[in-house]
Each structure stands twice: as structure tokens, then as C-alpha cells.
Amino acid sequence: MKYxxxxxxxxxxxxxxxxxxxxxxxxxVEPWRSQLEEASAAAETGDWTRSEALLSAARQEWEAMHGWxxxxxxxxxxxxxxxxFASSEGFLRVREAAELCAELRELSVRLRxxxxxxxxxxxxxx
Amino acid sequence: MATAFARTALLYIILMAGLRLMGKRxxxxxxxxxxxxxxxxxxxxxxxxxxxxxPLLNGLVPIxxxxxxxxxxxxxxxxxxxxxxxxxxxPTTLIKDGVIQQxxxxxxxxxxxxxxxxxRSQGVTDLTTVKYAVLETNGQLSVLLYPAEAPATxxxxxxxxxxxxxxxxxxxxxxxxxxxxxxERGLDEGWLDAALRRHGRASASEVLLLTVDGAGKxxxxxxxxxx
Numbered sequence: 432m433k434y435x436x437x438x439x440x441x442x443x444x445x446x447x448x449x450x451x452x453x454x455x456x457x458x459x460v461e462p463w464r465s466q467l468e469e470a471s472a473a474a475e476t477g478d479w480t481r482s483e484a485l486l487s488a489a490r491q492e493w494e495a496m497h498g499w500x501x502x503x504x505x506x507x508x509x510x511x512x513x514x515x516f517a518s519s520e521g522f523l524r525v526r527e528a529a530e531l532c533a534e535l536r537e538l539s540v541r542l543r544x545x546x547x548x549x550x551x552x553x554x555x556x557x
Numbered sequence: 558m559a560t561a562f563a564r565t566a567l568l569y570i571i572l573m574a575g576l577r578l579m580g581k582r583x584x585x586x587x588x589x590x591x592x593x594x595x596x597x598x599x600x601x602x603x604x605x606x607x608x609x610x611x612p613l614l615n616g617l618v619p620i621x622x623x624x625x626x627x628x629x630x631x632x633x634x635x636x637x638x639x640x641x642x643x644x645x646x647x648p649t650t651l652i653k654d655g656v657i658q659q660x661x662x663x664x665x666x667x668x669x670x671x672x673x674x675x676x677r678s679q680g681v682t683d684l685t686t687v688k689y690a691v692l693e694t695n696g697q698l699s700v701l702l703y704p705a706e707a708p709a710t711x712x713x714x715x716x717x718x719x720x721x722x723x724x725x726x727x728x729x730x731x732x733x734x735x736x737x738x739x740x741e742r743g744l745d746e747g748w749l750d751a752a753l754r755r756h757g758r759a760s761a762s763e764v765l766l767l768t769v770d771g772a773g774k775x776x777x778x779x780x781x782x783x784x
Contacts, residue, residue, distance in 0.1 A: 434635075438626070445622055
């Protein structure tokens, strides 16, 4: 029966790991997106200190997960998000609210894509 | 460069282990699904090997999935004849009692030229000598001649033949003593030393190959001097 249980276990393990990974990535991405939205709202009201703190916190958490995300996501998508984080910080430094908000919206979409790519959904399968 | 090296080495080891798990069958003996699987796996391995923007896992997960599904398929094929027929199909008789089964040929899209080519490759040039030709599930054609056309066996000729065919066991392989072979034959190093002396060899390092069969017949091939 080991010729049944070994491959069946591998398949079950791969499926379980894929589902766990999708859920774990989504559970981390959603708080970052909220932080980015809050940072955008703070920048629009001129609260640059709060906006900076929120963006910095989101980036730190993003970088802490970089190793794991590199294992499961196409590196190009991560590089794009990295570039958007860097340009957002640049607009924050020069206090360009309109540009910053546009960049944060784009970054939020990219992060959603990172989570969506991991999901076991009909849209992804097809 | 280092990434390419590391990824290639890792994927090579995984592919080797994976193909080893698939079994010992040669390429020509693979069922169609096994052939497709082999091609798919090699193709999947190439992508993360060349494109560093793709995580290695994106190559490994499909390979592990395909290999596991293939092993499960083999398991179910082994345990269920119905499932095996569903996956591998049935052998088809293309020539029965010397008559070409034209309907079976059409159903298998097997042309007359292909049939004649297969027969020629098996040394058959006269169709009337063939009693059965069976297209196996792996695509090979098995040809059975009429008894009058097939080589006669000693039994058919009423002769008794002594059973003197034994499987030889390798005891020295390129200068190295195979202790598992000695154990298998119930022999020891003392016997091996005596056998070497009988063949004019001082030690195992002078011998390329030494085998012993079930009848105790020893074959000893010495090493040539390096030029």
C-alpha cells in the first residue's frame, strides 16, 4: 500500500500547502492595503507624519515576507511592488500628495495581484 | 551564473529521482501517457532552469504533482483491470489466422505500409507466414508465425537438452570485490583468492571481471595495461 500512500500523501501535502499559502498571503496583504489606504488618506489631509509611519510600517512588513514571497510568486511582480514602494517614499519626501496617492493606489492593486495569484480560483485555473 | 548552476544541479537531482521512481522501462516501451509525462516533466524542469524570474517551486510543484499522479495511476492500473484498460487500452489483433483485420487497422489508424514495415523489421517478408500480429498497447507489433514457419525448438524435434543456463554473479567488477555477490553464492575471500591464483592473478586489482555461475564455472578477464 506504500505505492498508494506515498504519492497520495505528496498530492495531499502539495494541495494543503498551496491552500495554506494562498490564505496566508491574503491575510498579510489585506492589512498592508489598509495601511496604504490610510497613508493615502493621511497624505490628502496633510498629515505627513502619519502617512510616513503607515507606509514605513507596511514596507517593513512587506520586506520581512520577501523571502517567502520569492519562493511562491513570480519575481517580476515583487520587483514591481518594490519599485512602487520606493517611488511612493520618494513622493512622500517631497510632499507630493496627488502623486503619492496615485502611486499608493497602484501599489495596493499590485499587492492584491500578489494575493490573487496564489488563490485556488476558477479564474486563475482558467 | 551561480543561480543557474544551483538551480540546474537541484533540478537534475530531482529529475533523476523522479524518473527513477517511474521505473525501469525504456523509452520505446513506454505507454503513450508515460511518454507524454516524461516529455512534460523535462519541459517543466527547463522553465525555472532558464528563467530566474520564476520561483523554483513553480517548477517543482508541477513535477511532484505529475509524478505522484503517475504513481497513483500505476497503482490503480495494477489493482484494477478495468482501470488499466481505460488508461492503456487493449492490444489489437491486426492479423488473425493469417487474415488482415482491415477494420482493426482502420480503427487504429495503422496503414498497410506501417504493417509491412513492422513485419520487415522483425524479419518477416511473406505475409502468408504470419498467423497473428498484435498491436500492443505501447505501440509495438508482436508477430507470431505459423508453427511450420517458426524455428523449431528442441522439444518440437523430440530432443532433450540439458538445463545448463545459469545466471552468472559478478564477484570482481573493475578490480573491486563485490562482497554481496560472494555472500549470494555462499563463497568467501579464501575461495576468491584460490580462484584468482588458478587464473594467474595475484590480486583482485588485476582483474576487470570475474563471474561465477550456478554450475561453478568461473570467467576471469584480466585488466589490460594502460597505454
